[in-house]
Amino acid sequence: MKYILKISTKDQKGLVYKISQILFENNINIIKNDEFVNEEMFFFRGLLEGEFNKEKLVDGLKFIMPYDSSIELYEKRKKNIIVFVTKESHCLGDLLIRHFSNELEANIKAVISNYNILKPLVEKFDIPYHTFSTTDKNKDEQEKEVLSCLKNYDFDYLVLAKYMRILSPHFVKCYEEKIINIHHSFLPAFIGANPYKQAYERGVKIIGATAHFVNDCLDEGPIITQDVLPINHEYTWKEMQKIGRVIEKNVLSKALDLVFEDKVFIYKNKTIVF
Amino acid sequence: MKYILKISTKDQKGLVYKISQILFENNINIIKNDEFVNEEMFFFRGLLEGEFNKEKLVDGLKFIMPYDSSIELYEKRKKNIIVFVTKESHCLGDLLIRHFSNELEANIKAVISNYNILKPLVEKFDIPYHTFSTTDKNKDEQEKEVLSCLKNYDFDYLVLAKYMRILSPHFVKCYEEKIINIHHSFLPAFIGANPYKQAYERGVKIIGATAHFVNDCLDEGPIITQDVLPINHEYTWKEMQKIGRVIEKNVLSKALDLVFEDKVFIYKNKTIVF
Amino acid sequence: MKYILKISTKDQKGLVYKISQILFENNINIIKNDEFVNEEMFFFRGLLEGEFNKEKLVDGLKFIMPYDSSIELYEKRKKNIIVFVTKESHCLGDLLIRHFSNELEANIKAVISNYNILKPLVEKFDIPYHTFSTTDKNKDEQEKEVLSCLKNYDFDYLVLAKYMRILSPHFVKCYEEKIINIHHSFLPAFIGANPYKQAYERGVKIIGATAHFVNDCLDEGPIITQDVLPINHEYTWKEMQKIGRVIEKNVLSKALDLVFEDKVFIYKNKTIVF
């Protein structure tokens, strides 16, 4: 059995010494550990192995840190996710294939969409697909339905794999730090609708994609990972959109790997990624 | 003797045929040619060789195109440039070394700065260095002095190699499409002052640099080339600034090569780069 | 109806003029054209549109070029392909998803493998899957069976999407310039078996992938496209293999797009890619 230990606490002298002492005394084998200190905070992530008393370990760690520290210890396991899509298959398809081949550190419990276009694809993989259309009802009602549907599932993360709807602040609040989005630009450039068209109009020479946690400000949540692709004057925005799919799926895929392996900390709207 | 032929004109059927016919009939050897058509315009760049009557060639080309077409034909030659700097040496130094080694398609006629910090470096290479301080006089007066100094030189381009002052609309107007700037972000992200600090605060995972022509809107001129570098949470903005120097000098250097080899067209605030 | 015109011929003065004249006189609209001249040869690729007499056009072109020139003119259409795999799903899966979403310029007619591991995945998409095991018979016999199976299909290209068997010179001869392979290193580094292990042992700081046409020398055929990924000392070769999947599928995917859109010429074991 492997365990993940994640600590974020106010920095103090000797912290590595004190933590490693407690781990040593609990006879824990540290397979891999990472730490990072910024101006004020200390972040630690350890992949642990061994037979030990979890409560005793956490108590030991609590003893050496301020009461408002965050100490998480849990068994390493596959995450459960719900994937949100609209019409495009590339990000979803990548997750389905990796899921099928046991290369994704997550189980796709269901797919939710505002269209039923991707239903035939998802059902090939025996995964439930729920359509909540937005054409015949207003946004609030549709979100209520989605929220109600989510109650039926046990999940760790919601993955917006090109879900082209903006979630309400209420929705986001319900799943704080649990929603991951792929935005098709190198943020903070080209926030909002149709970033490829914006990129075309500005005449940039690179386009990009950004995976980030969703907060209540559009496209302004903590960035997990980003990547770019060179383009030139020959690209129409439709062609940017076409080649952009490759970075979108790769960036989302990489971000999810990092999150599912518990390598990401969120602090003050930024991420620490080990 | 080699010649550059640059044409931009309204697109029409058979244009390549007509142009290549005229070149053929004038017994011109086309070493390399590029063309591009967008929704409405046709752009052509040819590197030509041969003995021919320049006037006759241009007349022939004018005959097949609308009167408002742009047809430029000139001998390929090194450009003359004035470099503007403030305190940082990396972009300037790169140009000086390439100039010294005859690897730059330009002659550096002079360096202009608002500080004299880089004077010792420039004078090693026997290039005039003019300081126009902004501490003891107002911006307008300083610009007047700079403009007056420029009158003494014959030049093709002004290169802002990390010149940390904003030029007035009047100044920009005087040298339209002749001023090239390096901005230390992947525009349009992080316009304005201290982009590395902005990047740090936003928590991006890539930083970049953009070389562009200067127009009267800050950092909004036509982009020539851009590049990026991956970073992570460990970088302070000072460290971003440090590693950013590498992309800044490379991006400026590449943009200048393109401009000096007459490979860049400006059209509607965007560039076509062959 | 759109047409592709591909020409490769000995270079001569005025060729562009002569070709564009013939196209103009046949009332053809050139949507896009590219040309390239190396020391001796001229390559042309045009995407054409219009109502014209194909025979007359080709005759006109033949007239201005030496008899051993290659002139190909055909309707633009989706290619038919057979995909070869062994056990890994990432390249195949990417093609299946793109095929399903109509984003691949090809129809996957069948999948051939030496294992039946990927059969359940392929059959979800209603594509025939043929297993020709190599464990119970010798290599020659297995190849004979594969060749015999291929006779049932009408196809343009064979795509080796991580097919971990070496094809015999006889097999390669049968489908010259029709077999595309993805090799998991930046060739010519790490030819042969287990390039990730070789990369690990050499201690390189980048790994890569190469898509190339197959000739009778292992991993020495004409390269279509390549890409790389940075790594560091922390990566075991198993981890390189894992992250390498992303470049493998992207590089293969990009190479296939280029080939299927008729943008690739092969000349003297190298490619010209427009």
Add this chain to the structure above:
Amino acid sequence: MKYILKISTKDQKGLVYKISQILFENNINIIKNDEFVNEEMFFFRGLLEGEFNKEKLVDGLKFIMPYDSSIELYEKRKKNIIVFVTKESHCLGDLLIRHFSNELEANIKAVISNYNILKPLVEKFDIPYHTFSTTDKNKDEQEKEVLSCLKNYDFDYLVLAKYMRILSPHFVKCYEEKIINIHHSFLPAFIGANPYKQAYERGVKIIGATAHFVNDCLDEGPIITQDVLPINHEYTWKEMQKIGRVIEKNVLSKALDLVFEDKVFIYKNKTIVF
């Protein structure tokens, strides 16, 4: 005063705990520390600050590790280097500019060359330049002269900044793990002479550069860093050489930064780079 502590030792349980305990008990402030464990070895690099007894610290560390461990503790300081060049100025020029601007963590004590072409450039910066021609004497004699010249200098590293001569095994032996070379290919591809020509002939779509420590097998020493650039069929090998200069100088520059900041360990012909 800042100190660098570098440890490489056989891995054992509790090592981080024991080391951090000793550092804590010596009242040392750890500004930054990195560690890495491979199958058998443990590597540690710490940037330390504080008032402490160096001997006591090292003794404490020795006590907890096997006698054949490597424990290095020294004041952080600029390195002294001798730069070797032949005719090309780009790598050297980059170092001179960074040295001049105090952005290089090293002092250039002298430049050695087999030609005097770059003498005028180096002397601008008041750095001694020694020419040891190879045209009028044999290789052994020339090396003897170089070795004899080196005796006059106190230096940490020899930097081969495009020195186009192969050093003899004897020479390499004299300065084991002290010679850094830039090779103009992504090793292990294109070992030996004229890698750009080799790259051109193979028809690769990326070219690269590799900075490595020199051992007695040509281009086979431990790799420090590598980078690549995309190319296409239009590039002649002369043009590859031209654009390759950018990666060559950047890769060498980055590798030197890492070495000069004591971030590189060599182990079994590979590097660990923190």
